[in-house]
Amino acid sequence: MITIPYLTALSTYFSYGLLFAFGQFRDFFRKIFDWWNSTTDLQGYAPICLGLEDFYTRRLYLRIQDCFGRPISSAPDAWFDVVERYSNDNNKTLIRTTKKSRCLNLGSYNYLGFAASDEYCTPRAIETLKRFSPSTCSSRVDGGTTSLHNELEEYVARFVGKPAAVVFGMGYVTNSAILPVLIGKGGLIISDSLNHNSIVNGARGSGATIRVFQHNTPSHLDSVLREQIAEGQPRTHRPWKKIIVVIEGIYSMEGELCKLPEIVAVCKKYKAYVYLDEAHSIGAVGKTGRGVCELLGVDTADVDIMMGTFTKSFGSCGGYIAGSKELINYLKNNCPAHLYATSISPPAAQQIISSIKVILGEDGSNRGAQKLARIRENSNFFRSELQKMGFDVLGDNDSPIMPIMLYNPAKIPAFSRECLKQNVAVVTVAFPATPLLLARARICISASHTKEDLMKALEVFSEVGDLVGIKYFPAEPNKQHLEKCTTKED
Numbered sequence: 001m002i003t004i005p006y007l008t009a010l011s012t013y014f015s016y017g018l019l020f021a022f023g024q025f026r027d028f029f030r031k032i033f034d035w036w037n038s039t040t041d042l043q044g045y046a047p048i049c050l051g052l053e054d055f056y057t058r059r060l061y062l063r064i065q066d067c068f069g070r071p072i073s074s075a076p077d078a079w080f081d082v083v084e085r086y087s088n089d090n091n092k093t094l095i096r097t098t099k100k101s102r103c104l105n106l107g108s109y110n111y112l113g114f115a116a117s118d119e120y121c122t123p124r125a126i127e128t129l130k131r132f133s134p135s136t137c138s139s140r141v142d143g144g145t146t147s148l149h150n151e152l153e154e155y156v157a158r159f160v161g162k163p164a165a166v167v168f169g170m171g172y173v174t175n176s177a178i179l180p181v182l183i184g185k186g187g188l189i190i191s192d193s194l195n196h197n198s199i200v201n202g203a204r205g206s207g208a209t210i211r212v213f214q215h216n217t218p219s220h221l222d223s224v225l226r227e228q229i230a231e232g233q234p235r236t237h238r239p240w241k242k243i244i245v246v247i248e249g250i251y252s253m254e255g256e257l258c259k260l261p262e263i264v265a266v267c268k269k270y271k272a273y274v275y276l277d278e279a280h281s282i283g284a285v286g287k288t289g290r291g292v293c294e295l296l297g298v299d300t301a302d303v304d305i306m307m308g309t310f311t312k313s314f315g316s317c318g319g320y321i322a323g324s325k326e327l328i329n330y331l332k333n334n335c336p337a338h339l340y341a342t343s344i345s346p347p348a349a350q351q352i353i354s355s356i357k358v359i360l361g362e363d364g365s366n367r368g369a370q371k372l373a374r375i376r377e378n379s380n381f382f383r384s385e386l387q388k389m390g391f392d393v394l395g396d397n398d399s400p401i402m403p404i405m406l407y408n409p410a411k412i413p414a415f416s417r418e419c420l421k422q423n424v425a426v427v428t429v430a431f432p433a434t435p436l437l438l439a440r441a442r443i444c445i446s447a448s449h450t451k452e453d454l455m456k457a458l459e460v461f462s463e464v465g466d467l468v469g470i471k472y473f474p475a476e477p478n479k480q481h482l483e484k485c486t487t488k489e490d
């Protein structure tokens with residue numbers, strides 16, 4: 001649970017209140033104005049964009065949009081090139097220049113550093129590009145299954161520790177297209193309250209009944225399951241056809257590890273299937289990079305459906321489902337995203353195979369093991385330093401994601417712009433990706449960050465943190481502390 005400091009909550013409410021009041025006020029006059037101006041009459045059509053999210057977009061997002069969607073013009077490595085933009089209309093439209101600034105990248109999901117050119121993966125991806133072309137131009141069941149696709153599925157199954165796997169061209173689609181194949185009307189999905197949007201959409205599209213349990217709270221999951229099993233299906237009260245509990249390995253906006261052992265125990269008790277989305281944990285945590293099962297000591301046999309994406313640790317694209325042979329065959333015969341979508345791009349498939357080989361040490365080096373040790377060290381070092389500086393940091397040790405709470409809407413652009421001025425690029429997230437009050441900067445640490453990179457980031461954060469006023473838990477003097485670390489490092 002996130003506890004907002006009392007005064008911060010008050011000022012955040014006040015800021016949003018002010019924004020909302022002025023926004024509504026301006027909307028009201030705009031409506032009157034439009035009404036007078038007959039040419040903007042909708043001529044019988046209902047307005048296509050309405051609602052709170054649209055209001056939010058116009059009245060908040062558009063004012064600070066220079067902080068989002070910044071174009072980059074290089075690989076998302078530890079440092080990358082951010083394209084400079086300017087505006088002649090208060091940032092309503094942003095015009096790209098040919099200038100770029102080299103910035104420290106603290107936003108990409110490049111956990112193991114495979115997103116940049118790699119001595120083992122890149123030549124193989126280029127070779128594959130030449131041999132197979134960028135696209136198969138065909139779906140898996142037609143001409144879109146190359147030998148590479150079969151090899152990839154074998155590698156993924158072996159890597160995550162399941163008998164079989166199926167891969168898709170997009171991680172988002174993996175969730176949103178698989179859930180409706182697994183379950184439908186008469187079924188029950190119990191979903192963590194902070195699950196990713198792809199899960200939410202998959203669950204809604206399935207037609208199953210959806211119940212939500214308090215984020216990462218096994219005891220609440222237990223009571224929801226007990227209640228729902230006692231109740232049965234709506235109206236008829238017949239028993240549920242099946243029950244699937246959907247959780248994530250690392251929550252991408254919270255940086256939190258899932259309480260997998262406890263949740264698996266609850267699911268076993270009620271005979272509910274476990275669906276685990278490892279988008280941010282596979283490759284990034286565990287001694288050999290095998291995700292939260294390995295990290296938390298859970299047998300993969302106890303997780304029925306293992307899902308993950310290749311867009312983070314493997315530096316590629318696509319997603320996978322791993323499970324029993326029976327399950328994977330069923331999905332391959334029934335999932336529209338397998339039957340009707342063009343298969344994953346061959347160079348992307350090769351990138352995944354090669355990066356898994358590096359992680360497992362099958363490239364003949366120990367670079368994989370070094371990367372895994374590095375991401376862990378870097379993450380734990382950075383997190384503890386941020387905490388010592390007094391930032392309100394969410395998440396668990398070992399997680400490479402660490403959100404720094406900003407809360408107040410004015411602090412979103414302030415933090416982002418001040419960091420960028422000092423060549424540190426950060427991602428800020430706000431509503432609708434987070435609850436309205438809980439805006440944050442989300443730091444993603446990579447194995448490719450050096451100690452100097454992290455020290456630079458900490459120095460900039462410390463300065464900007466004081467300027468913007470987001471050190472909500474001030475502790476010891478920071479300067480002194482940073483010096484201590486530098487000397488320890490030498």
Ligand SMILES: Cc1ncc(COP(=O)(O)O)c(C=O)c1O
Nearest residue numbers: 170171172196198252279309311
């Ligand atoms: C938990 C989770 N699942 C699924 C996805 C979607 O994956 P992709 O970005 O590869 O489409 C994401 C993306 O960030 C995610 O965080």
Ligand SMILES: *[C@@H]1O[C@H](CO)[C@@H](O)[C@H](O)[C@H]1NC(C)=O
Nearest residue numbers: 030033034036037038039040
């Ligand atoms: C009013 O109508 C004119 C065309 O007659 C258009 O150019 C203008 O943009 C409209 N103004 C508003 C505020 O919609």
Ligand SMILES: *[C@@H]1O[C@H](CO)[C@@H](O)[C@H](O)[C@H]1NC(C)=O
Nearest residue numbers: 063064066067087090091417
């Ligand atoms: C527009 O963005 C720049 C930084 O990208 C910022 O310095 C400036 O204050 C913004 N202007 C407004 C009116 O918000």
